[in-house]
Structure formats: C-alpha cells, structure tokens
Amino acid sequence: MAAGVAAWLPFARAAAIGWMPVATRPMPVPPREKKKSQDQGLLVLNVSGQKFQTWSNTLERYPDTLLGSTERDFFFHEETNEYFFDRDPDIFRHILNFYRTGKLHYPRQECIAAYDEELSFFGIIPEIIGDCCYEEYKDRRRENQERLQDDEDDEKEDVAPLNMTFREYMWRAFENPHTSTTALVLYYVTGFFIAISVMANVVETVPCGTLPNRAKEISCGDRYALAFFCLDTACVMIFTVEYLLRLIAAPSRYNFMKSVMSIIDVVAIMPYYIGLVMTDNDQVSGAFVTLRVFRVFRIFKFSRHSAGLRILGYTLKSCASELGFLLFSLTMAIIIFATVMFYAEKGSTSSKFTSIPAAFWYTIVTMTTLGYGDMVPKTIVGKIFGSICSLSGVLVIALPVPVIVSNFSRIYHQSQRAEKRRAQKACKEAGQLLVGKPNIPFESHHHHLLHCLEKTTNHEFIDEQTFETNCMEVTMVNKSGSRTSSMSGSSSPHGLSSCCSRRHRRKSFSLPNSNNQELSTIQIRERPIVNSRSSLNAKPDFETVPLKSGHSYVTSSVVTLPPAASSLLTSSDNGGSSSSTCNYSQSNIVRVSAL
Amino acid sequence: MGALMVIFSLQKDQRRKRTDSVEDELELSAVRHRPEGLEQLEALTRFNRKELQILYRGFKNECPSGVVNEDTFKDIYSQFFPQGDASKYAHFLFNAFDTNKDGSVSFEDFVMGLSILLRGSVQEKLNWAFNLYDINKDGYITKEEMLDIMKAIYDMMGKCTYPLVKDDTPRQHVELFFQKMDKNKDGVVTIDEFIDCCQNDENIMRSMQLFENVI
Numbered sequence: 001m002a003a004g005v006a007a008w009l010p011f012a013r014a015a016a017i018g019w020m021p022v023a024t025r026p027m028p029v030p031p032r033e034k035k036k037s038q039d040q041g042l043l044v045l046n047v048s049g050q051k052f053q054t055w056s057n058t059l060e061r062y063p064d065t066l067l068g069s070t071e072r073d074f075f076f077h078e079e080t081n082e083y084f085f086d087r088d089p090d091i092f093r094h095i096l097n098f099y100r101t102g103k104l105h106y107p108r109q110e111c112i113a114a115y116d117e118e119l120s121f122f123g124i125i126p127e128i129i130g131d132c133c134y135e136e137y138k139d140r141r142r143e144n145q146e147r148l149q150d151d152e153d154d155e156k157e158d159v160a161p162l163n164m165t166f167r168e169y170m171w172r173a174f175e176n177p178h179t180s181t182t183a184l185v186l187y188y189v190t191g192f193f194i195a196i197s198v199m200a201n202v203v204e205t206v207p208c209g210t211l212p213n214r215a216k217e218i219s220c221g222d223r224y225a226l227a228f229f230c231l232d233t234a235c236v237m238i239f240t241v242e243y244l245l246r247l248i249a250a251p252s253r254y255n256f257m258k259s260v261m262s263i264i265d266v267v268a269i270m271p272y273y274i275g276l277v278m279t280d281n282d283q284v285s286g287a288f289v290t291l292r293v294f295r296v297f298r299i300f301k302f303s304r305h306s307a308g309l310r311i312l313g314y315t316l317k318s319c320a321s322e323l324g325f326l327l328f329s330l331t332m333a334i335i336i337f338a339t340v341m342f343y344a345e346k347g348s349t350s351s352k353f354t355s356i357p358a359a360f361w362y363t364i365v366t367m368t369t370l371g372y373g374d375m376v377p378k379t380i381v382g383k384i385f386g387s388i389c390s391l392s393g394v395l396v397i398a399l400p401v402p403v404i405v406s407n408f409s410r411i412y413h414q415s416q417r418a419e420k421r422r423a424q425k426a427c428k429e430a431g432q433l434l435v436g437k438p439n440i441p442f443e444s445h446h447h448h449l450l451h452c453l454e455k456t457t458n459h460e461f462i463d464e465q466t467f468e469t470n471c472m473e474v475t476m477v478n479k480s481g482s483r484t485s486s487m488s489g490s491s492s493p494h495g496l497s498s499c500c501s502r503r504h505r506r507k508s509f510s511l512p513n514s515n516n517q518e519l520s521t522i523q524i525r526e527r528p529i530v531n532s533r534s535s536l537n538a539k540p541d542f543e544t545v546p547l548k549s550g551h552s553y554v555t556s557s558v559v560t561l562p563p564a565a566s567s568l569l570t571s572s573d574n575g576g577s578s579s580s581t582c583n584y585s586q587s588n589i590v591r592v593s594a595l
Numbered sequence: 596m597g598a599l600m601v602i603f604s605l606q607k608d609q610r611r612k613r614t615d616s617v618e619d620e621l622e623l624s625a626v627r628h629r630p631e632g633l634e635q636l637e638a639l640t641r642f643n644r645k646e647l648q649i650l651y652r653g654f655k656n657e658c659p660s661g662v663v664n665e666d667t668f669k670d671i672y673s674q675f676f677p678q679g680d681a682s683k684y685a686h687f688l689f690n691a692f693d694t695n696k697d698g699s700v701s702f703e704d705f706v707m708g709l710s711i712l713l714r715g716s717v718q719e720k721l722n723w724a725f726n727l728y729d730i731n732k733d734g735y736i737t738k739e740e741m742l743d744i745m746k747a748i749y750d751m752m753g754k755c756t757y758p759l760v761k762d763d764t765p766r767q768h769v770e771l772f773f774q775k776m777d778k779n780k781d782g783v784v785t786i787d788e789f790i791d792c793c794q795n796d797e798n799i800m801r802s803m804q805l806f807e808n809v810i
Contacts, residue, residue, distance in 0.1 A: 007652075007653030007654075007656060007657060008653065008657060008672075008675075010650075010709070010713075011705070011709060012675045013806050014708075014709050014713050014806055015688050015712070016805075016806065017712050017720055017723070017724060017803065018684075018687075018688065018691070018723075018727045020724065020802040020803055020805075021724050021728075021772075021776075021789070021793055022744070022745065022748065022772060023802065024768075024771065024798075025798065026798045026802060027798075027801075027802040030805055030806070446675065449675065450675075452802075452805075453676070453751060453752065454752075456748060457748060457749055457752055457760075458768075459752055459756040459757065459758060459760055460757045461678055461753070461755065461756060462755050462756060462757045463755060464755055466757075467754070467755035467756075467757075470757060471759075
C-alpha cells in the first residue's frame with residue numbers, strides 16, 4: 001500500500017471506540033505523543049541543479065537513512081535555504097520515490113554499480129527493493145559480480161602466484177589450458193589421442209577386404225589386429241597417465257573421484273585392462289565384447305574440451321521431467337495401439353503380429369512416421385486401425401514436441417527464477433528486518449490498539465508456539481477449568497501474586513491530558529509490515545520506553561469478573577508476554593488505591 | 596493427446612480474453628469521486644483546515660479513486676489485526692461509516708465519522724456506538740445483533756489467545772452486556788438504556804476519552 005497502513009492508524013484507533021461499551025475492564029493508557037516542535041513543511045532538495053520538493057514528513061518516514069535523519073543537515077546550503085546534493089538526479093528520483101511510496105524501484109537502464117553507489121550514499125539498503133524490480137536487480141548484480149570475478153580470475157590465471165607447489169601447478173595446468181604452454185600441449189595431445197582412439201574404434205569394424213585363404217570378408221580390426229592393439233595400448237597409456245596425474249594434482253581427491261568427468265575417464269579405460277586380464281576364455285569373451293562398447297565413452301571425454309557439450313548435458317538433465325512426460329504419453333499411446341492392432345490382426349494368417357510386444361515395434365515405427373514396412377497389417381480392420389495409428393502418431397509426436405520445447409524453455413527459466421527468488425527471499429527478509437527499524441510512534445499506537453482489544457475481550461494474544469504448547473499442556477493437564485478456578489480461589493485479594501521468575505510490570509493510567517487539542521502532527525512513519533504473528537508480540541521493548549517516560553504512576557482498579565469464563569487476569573506488559581507466556585497461570589487481583 | 600493439450604491451451608486463452616474484457620469494462624466505470632470543498636467540510640466537521648488536509652492526503656494515498664469500497668476497507672482494517680479475522684467487524688464498521696448506504700465510503704463519510712469519534716461529545720460517541728451495534732438500525736439492540744458483533748470482535752483475536760476463546764465465550768459476554776445494559780429486562784437495549792448505563796459506568800466514560808488526541 002502506498003503511504004502505508006500507518007496513515008489509517010488514526011482511523012483504526014477511532015473505530016476502537018466501538019469496543020468500549022462492550023468492554024468490562026478499563027483500557028490501557030495510550031502512549032504519549034512526542035511533541036513535535038516544527039510543523040510539517042516543504043523541503044527543497046537540490047540535486048545537481050534539479051530541484052525536488054517534498055514534505056519533511058515524507059523524508060522522516062525512514063529515520064535510518066541520510067535524508068530522514070539529521071545527517072542531511074550537513075548538506076544544508078544556507079544561502080539558498082535548500083539541501084544540495086552533488087549526485088545523479090536521475091537515480092535520485094527513484095530514491096525520493098521510495099520515501100513517497102515505500103517501494104524502491106530499480107530502473108533497468110541504469111548501471112548497477114552507479115545505482116548501488118547512490119543507494120549506499122543515501123543510506124538505503126538494497127534489500128528493500130520492491131518485488132517488481134528485485135529480481136532484475138539481483139540478476140544484474142550477479143552478472144556484474146560474475147564479470148568482476150571473471151576478470152579477477154583471468155588476471156589471477158595470467159599472473160601465477162609465485163609460490164605454487166608443483167601439485168597446484170599441475171592442477172592449474174589441467175584445468176586452465178591457456179595458462180602455460182605445457183598446459184596447452186597437454187590439452188591438444190589428449191584431444192588428439194581421444195580423437196584417434198575413437199576413430200580407431202570406428203575403423204576397426206570396417207570390412208577390409210578378404211584374406212587370400214578365406215572367402216569371408218573380415219574387418220580391419222581383425223586384419224591388422226596388432227596395429228590396432230598397439231594403437232589402443234598407446235591411447236590407454238596416455239589416458240591412464242592423464243587420469244593418474246589429475247588424481248594426484250586434485251586439491252580434493254574425493255571430490256575429483258566423485259565428479260562425472262573422472263567417472264567417464266575410468267569407464268573409458270577400464271575395458272582395456274579388463275581385456276588384458278581376461279584371456280581367450282570363451283565364456284567371458286562374450287561379456288568382454290560388450291565391454292568394448294564402453295570404449296565409445298571416450299568420446300565423452302571431449303566434453304572437457306567443449307563447453308557446449310557440457311551445457312547440453314546440463315540442459316537434458318534439467319528438463320528430465322518434461323522428457324519423462326513425453327515418454328510416458330508415448331508409451332500409453334503405443335500400448336493402446338499395439339493392443340488394438342494385435343487383436344485386429346489376430347485373425348489373419350501368417351501375421352507378423354505374434355504378440356502385443358511384437359506389435360509395439362509396428363506401433364513405434366508407424367507413429368514416428370518411419371514406416372519400415374517390415375510389419376504391415378493385412379486385415380481391413382487392421383488397416384483401418386493402422387491408419388488411425390499413423391494419423392494420431394503425427395498428432396501425438398509432432399504437436400507436443402514444440403509445446404514441450406517451449407514448455408521446457410519456460411519452465412526452465414521459471415525454475416531458475418523460482419530458485420533464485422527462494423534464495424533471495426531469505427536475504428530479503430533479513431534485510432527487511434534491518435531496514436524496518438520500527439516507527440516508534442506507529443508501533444506503540446498499534447500495540448495500544450491491540451491491547452485495547454485484549455482488554456475488551458479479556459483474552460490475550462499469544463504467538464503460535466506458545467499456543468501450541470498451551471494446547472498440549474491443556475490436553476495433558478486435562479482440566480483447565482478446575483485449574484483456573486483453583487488459582488483464582490487461592491490468590492490473595494491484596495497485593496499481587498507475581499509469577500515465578502518475573503515481576504509483571506503494571507500498566508498505569510495517566511489522566512488524559514486536555515491540552516492536546518492543538519494539532520500534534522502525526523509523524524506517519526512507515527514500516528513494511530512483517531506479517532508474522534509472533535513478531536507482533538515480540539516488539540515490546542520499544543513500547544516500554546515511551547510509556548515509562550516521566551509519568552506519575554497511578555495504580556488503578558482492575559475489577560475481576562465473577563467466576564464464569566474469564567477469571568484469569570494477567571496484567572503484564574508485552575515484554576512479559578512473548579517470553580513468559582508459559583508462565584501464564586496467574587491471576588493478579590489488585591485493589592484500588594487512590595487515584 | 597497433443598490435440599487435447601492444444602485445445603486446452605486455446606481455451607485458457609479464450610477465458611483470459613473474456614475476463615480481460617470484463618475487467619476493462621469495470622475499470623472504465625470506476626468511480627472517481629471528488630470531495631466537497633475544504634470550507635464546507637470544515638463547517639460540517641470539527642476538524643480544522645490543517646487536520647483535514649492531512650486526513651485527506653492519507654485517505655487519497657490509500658484510495659486514489661476517492662472512495663473506499665467494502666473490500667478495500669476490510670483489507671485495510673485487517674492489516675491492523677494480523678492474528679485474527681477482522682473482516683466481520685470491518686463489515687459492521689463499514690456500515691456504520693457509510694451513512695448514506697451507497698456501498699462506498701467517501702471522504703465526507705469518513706471524515707464525518709472520525710469527527711464524531713474523535714471530537715464529538717460523549718453523547719454523540721455513545722450514539723455512534725449504538726448505531727454500530729444496531730445492525731438493522733431499528734433502534735433496538737437485540738441479543739442476536741449483539742452476538743454478531745461480539746463474535747466479530749472475538750474473531751479479531753484469532754485463534755492463538757490465552758485463555759482459549761471457547762464457543763460460548765461471545766455468548767457469555769453478550770449475557771453480561773445485557774445484564775448490565777438492559778434495565779427493564781425486555782430482551783432488547785434501547786438507545787436511552789444504553790446511554791444511561793454507559794454514563795453511569797466509570798470505565799466506559801474514561802475509555803471514551805482515550806482516543807481524543809489521535810490526530
């Protein structure tokens with residue numbers, strides 16, 4: 001809300017008169033108004049020639065900032081009777097609007113560093129930027145910091161620390177290839193060997209002509225077995241050495257071994273060693289052959305060399321749920337159509353649709369519009385359903401894919417934003433608490449209002465935790481009614497029975513002053529209302545100060561009601577309430593002493 | 596399946612378009628209310644010029660259109676009572692402020708109500724309170740009306756109270772009230788009984804003076 005709920009506090013307090021006839025016990029005394037010597041007036045703020053004017057009240061809403069406190073007096077220019085600031089007027093506009101509306105906005109076209117400087121000059125912490133602009137602000141700030149960090153890192157990389165150990169030097173060489181020539185050489189050599197190894201795996205299987213004494217064609221791998229073996233060995237040697245060096249150089253070996261890249265490395269070189277260990281044992285050679293498949297994982301070692309590959313992998317990982325959904329819906333469609341086709345084609349002779357799983361192949365091929373033609377329906381019903389299958393295949397596959405792609409892009413950005421927001425929220429709330437230095441008059445009036453309500457209804461506000469504990473206590477004790485009546489019976493009519501560990505301070509009435517008729521301006525200070533119940537009760541400290549300032553204490557009569565519902569009367573100031581609610585089992589009955 | 600998704604998203608767009616047009620219509624017809632002049636208000640109320648200026652500025656800031664409707668009223672009032680539900684009591688308050696029963700509280704209504712509450716005589720304040728309690732404005736406060744008001748007040752306390760607000764706590768409070776106020780025990784409280792009784796009660800008299808220096 002704009003000027004804030006504080007502007008309506010007078011109304012809320014006036015409306016409290018509606019409770020008065022209903023209340024059975026007297027109301028607490030309202031907090032003293034601080035007499036303001038100066039009337040609210042216009043201030044002129046001259047920022048680099050651009051003049052801004054506002055009420056002095058507006059600025060004093062935030063006493064913690066430069067403009068709201070006496071710090072602005074340092075900038076007062078007597079000759080022109082205005083406050084002069086030698087700062088950017090464009091950004092100042094936003095800062096002044098913050099005082100007016102309570103919301104700080106971040107203009108997109110401003111440089112984040114300049115904006116931050118202005119905020120810190122005027123004593124405003126950035127956490128109070130409104131929700132509309134907060135994300136943008138944080139994003140820009142993060143980018144800026146990353147840019148600075150990158151610059152720093154680059155500088156750091158170029159300027160090697162002098163006293164690096166050999167281990168750190170190696171690690172640095174492995175991670176940042178452009179730092180030194182050896183690193184670059186390593187980078188290219190490993191890249192070259194990865195490529196060689198992958199190509200060798202591929203070429204190995206190409207048929208290479210026939211041997212003179214055999215009719216069958218054999219693959220190159222079998223023909224030049226030795227050459228390929230040597231090549232493989234060399235590559236694996238290089239990879240093993242590289243892996244071991246990385247392992248030694250890693251600052252945290254455990255983390256290194258857990259990382260994806262090292263797992264890929266291990267998987268890439270394992271088949272070779274397993275192959276070495278295993279001899280030409282027929283039983284395991286089948287398994288050995290499958291192991292060779294894993295050699296293709298060497299291609300993933302390229303992801304160290306290519307950032308794009310890494311991003312792709314990360315993207316796939318993050319949209320896994322969308323892909324899963326696509327897969328699930330496809331599976332449903334496949335099962336449905338396969339079942340239908342199977343039963344439709346059951347009748348026909350020599351049908352390829354021998355079972356429903358066999359029909360899966362047909363369904364997949366038809367729905368993805370591949371149409372190999374190795375399985376075709378022969379019956380009319382089968383053909384009808386087959387055509388429905390292919391038509392719906394177009395729909396099922398072609399349509400959701402763009403939707404899913406755009407969905408994915410939106411959800412991806414959104415989840416990034418949501419996570420960012422969640423992380424930022426904690427910071428924000430901490431910041432809000434800092435900047436929400438309470439508006440003391442507003443707070444004390446608000447508390448007085450709530451206190452009046454408590455007195456009207458004879459019940460007290462407590463925060464949630466104590467409420468929970470009280471509930472548990474009540475169920476445990478099981479007879480709250482008898483407890484209270486016994487307490488009220490046992491309390492003495494004279495003096496007050498104090499709580500176990502603390503004295504409750506008394507609320508006192510002072511005679512209402514009749515000389516407040518003149519306009520004492522309400523300093524409407526705003527505070528972003530933190531909507532937590534417990535905080536409401538946890539603010540007492542500020543209230544005690546104004547109440548205690550120079551009053552003559554007068555104890556008043558507090559009439560206890562005849563038995564019935566509320567014989568418990570605890571008079572305590574709020575300072576006791578938040579922390580000693582568990583001790584609320586007192587009834588304090590005080591007799592009248594002279595007014 | 597894809598067809599379903601496309602159809603579904605199309606429908607959502609249509610619905611959105613329809614509601615947008617309804618909202619546009621509402622916005623066009625939103626009331627922009629200008630209050631009477633400062634002199635007239637000065638004459639009608641007991642506030643002086645400066646006080647009226649301050650009040651209006653605060654009012655206009657919250658309600659740029661110049662009138663408060665019941666929902667905004669409830670919102671604003673509820674912000675002062677975060678622990679409970681202030682909407683019912685705000686509803687009664689709204690009816691008390693909205694003297695011409697047009698469903699919105701303009702600045703004149705607001706400031707005249709405040710003038711009575713803050714600067715009025717005790718008689719006027721008690722009158723206002725009676726008016727608040729008498730929901731159907733028939734000149735009598737019945738037990739049902741009082742019970743409604745009482746429940747509304749207790750609702751503002753919320754559920755985390757000590758001691759716990761039981762179901763019949765409002766009713767018992769209403770009984771107490773009637774015991775005190777209803778002199779001839781006819782089951783309703785008339786305005787004279789009400790004013791008489793309040794004037795004889797020290798506490799109530801004292802609490803009526805409590806908020807005099809609010810502005």
